[in-house]
Amino acid sequence: AQKVTQAQTEISVVEKEDVTLDCVYETRDTTYYLFWYKQPPSGELVFLIRRNSFDEQNEISGRYSWNFQKSTSSFNFTITASQVVDSAVYFCALIRTQGGSEKLVFGKGTKLTVNP
Amino acid sequence: SQTIHQWPATLVQPVGSPLSLECTVEGTSNPNLYWYRQAAGRGLQLLFYSVGIGQISSEVPQNLSASRPQDRQFILSSKKLLLSDSGFYLCAFESSSYEQYFGPGTRLTVT
Numbered sequence: 001a002q003k004v005t006q007a008q009t010e011i012s013v014v015e016k017e018d019v020t021l022d023c024v025y026e027t028r029d030t031t032y033y034l035f036w037y038k039q040p041p042s043g044e045l046v047f048l049i050r051r052n053s054f055d056e057q058n059e060i061s062g063r064y065s066w067n068f069q070k071s072t073s074s075f076n077f078t079i080t081a082s083q084v085v086d087s088a089v090y091f092c093a094l095i096r097t098q099g100g101s102e103k104l105v106f107g108k109g110t111k112l113t114v115n116p
Numbered sequence: 117s118q119t120i121h122q123w124p125a126t127l128v129q130p131v132g133s134p135l136s137l138e139c140t141v142e143g144t145s146n147p148n149l150y151w152y153r154q155a156a157g158r159g160l161q162l163l164f165y166s167v168g169i170g171q172i173s174s175e176v177p178q179n180l181s182a183s184r185p186q187d188r189q190f191i192l193s194s195k196k197l198l199l200s201d202s203g204f205y206l207c208a209f210e211s212s213s214y215e216q217y218f219g220p221g222t223r224l225t226v227t
Binding site (some may be wrong): 033035037042043044045046047050091095103104106107108109 | 150158159160162165175204206208213214215216217218219220221223
């Protein structure tokens, strides 16, 4: 069975602090994809990143970085020098494939609050 | 570019009333389409997905149904709403690279 665990329910930081959101996944597949989405207060889910299981290179995009480690089944997300606009719920997700359709399995999300 | 629309944005309906939420996609052909529900303070639950016109798969048996009358149109319906149907409903389409892109959502309150 596929499962995504985001153990941190809520995190609160002060602006300019670095923060890491944890994501641990379970899958028996050798080929899979991992994702991070951001859900600001407006509600719409915003795609942040996709990573396939064969690419363990870390990725950096501006203040965002992702650390993928297959050995620990983790795909953690770090925000450097956090800003108030980073306040949102962040979801980690895993794709499982069945019947020709890719289905996202989401974690329960981590609510990040960045205080000024 | 690909865009996804949902309406209405908010809806307040009494228990027992019908429901119809619409989702349309632009800029892509024959996309895989998805309906998710997010209950207050909880994660996302996949309700239905569709790989083509008239092809609907249900993930969770409940008081809802879905239809895809046109290639880029996905409709979520109910004949009689329950209080437990309240939530935030999100439609999504899948790009060619397995990424799912979400619409703005519909916030449904059943009273």
